[in-house]
Amino acid sequence: MEHQELDGLLAGLAQRDERVVELQSALTACKALGPDNGGRGELAKVRLITGWLEACGVRDLQRLDAPDERVPDGLRPNLVARLPGADSRTLWLFGHTDVVPPGDPAAWTSDPWQVRREGDWLYGRGVEDNQQAIVSMLLLAEELRRQEVTPALSLGLVFMADEESGSDYGLAHMLERSPELFRPEDLYIVPDAGSPRGDLIEVAEKSQLWLKVRTIGVQCHASTPHKGRNAFVAGADMVLACRQGLYAAFPQEDALFKPPCSTFVPSKHDANVPSVNILPGSDVFYLDCRLLPDVPQEAVLAEARRLAAAVAARHGVEITVDVEHAQPASAAPANSPVVRALERAVEQVYGVRARPVGIGGATVAALLRRKGLPAAVWACIQNTCHQPDERASISAARKDAQVFAHILMQRDAHA
Ligand SMILES: [Zn+2]
Structure with missing residues (x-):
């Protein structure tokens, strides 16, 4: 029937x-x-x-x-x-x-x-x-x-x-x-x-974790870079450090997903100085992380902060990493x-x-x-x-x- x-x-x-x-x-x-x-x-x-x-x-x-x-x-x-x-x-x-x-x-x-x-x-x-x-x-x-x-x-x-x-x-x-x-x-x-x-x-x-990475340096005239701390350069170093360091720290794969791994993508970048002759003292970029279900968000945040501390020490700047948005x-x-x-x-x-x-x-x-x-x-x-x-x-x-x-x-x- x-x-x-x-x-x-x-x-x-x-x-x-x-x-x-x-x-x-x-x-x-x-x-x-x-x-x-x-x-x-x-x-x-x-x-x-x-x-x-x-x-x-x-x-x-x-x-x-x-x-x-x-x-x-x-x-x-x-x-x-x-x-x-x-x-x-x-x-x-x-x-x-x-x-x-x-x-x-x-x-x-x-x-x-x-x-x-x-x-x-x-x-x-x-x-x-x-x-x-x-x-x-x-x-x-x-x-x-x-x-x-x-x-x-x-x-x-x-x-x-x-x-x-x-x-x-x-x-x-x-x-x-x-x-x-x-x-x-x-x-x-x-x-x-x-x-x-x-x-x-x-x-x-995957879970979503959007991180805001802020670098604080010292602004000065671009003709005298020795007087400042270039936050843009330190921020750029942090972009590369995240790309290498996060993929290395969280290499897990799950064939259900495509791509099968967690992804860490530097995406948005805030405007910095209005003029070419200013050495920027502040830099903000964002990282879009998509994490496999068994990768804890806290672990990724902690690793990003560890990388930030190392980059900050190299450049003599301060780098903070905060959560902009998170979704399980x-x-x-x-x-x-x-x-x-x-x-x-x-x-x-x-x-x-x-x-x-x-x-x-x-x-x-x-x-x-x-x-x-x-x-x-x-x-x-x-x-x-x-x-x-x-x-x-x-x-x-x-x-x-x-x-x-x-x-x-x-x-x-x-x-
Ligand atoms: Zn729809």
């Missing part, structure tokens, strides 16, 4: 290309920019999504809005839709409604806010990031209701705000306000990263049920063997994992997000929905 119902769902979803185009076009036209990007927020988009869900008969809708005076409506909307299954255990899917600005309009072939279709491709701001997820979530809900199927697992759809600017008004707010919504035995998929063949499942993220690593066990269910479903729909990977970047899945909720990040996407001519495949949207249908309909597989 469940097999027949799954086959019916898969067949129905296979016919939904035109619906993908309709949904993508309407969503893109909403221009859902957050206030950090000079926009009016996500409410218009969430009203559209609500309307579609109501129209197909989804009744359990809940809003978990975050107040935000910077937008005209005074709130950032977060919507939770639930479709009950035979089991109260829930497959949760997450899509973020906000998008990033298009950047230079001249870099686009056509209007970024108006979807352009070319064969299987749709072009427009947001079509990949993250509307492909939103569309596959909506297709699945519509097909379940149209065929009046009660799935094996319950389905939870989360449409969240503010992902592009840190999620404080989005998923972080929801987890804070309604932690009881999400249970450890549920399955969590965030379709917001992946590969063009659908063969990567992101299960872990997060991982879902690579053998957790959601990962195994995804592997099976991806093989059925896309005909590829997906493998778990770790990344150095950060996704909202980390927020879930840190609450003990095993979240996997997966989608079949081109990785054109934030670029001009961002694009998404029509068939991938419905196939992703088929992957989720497989997982939703196969209760026994998760035991």
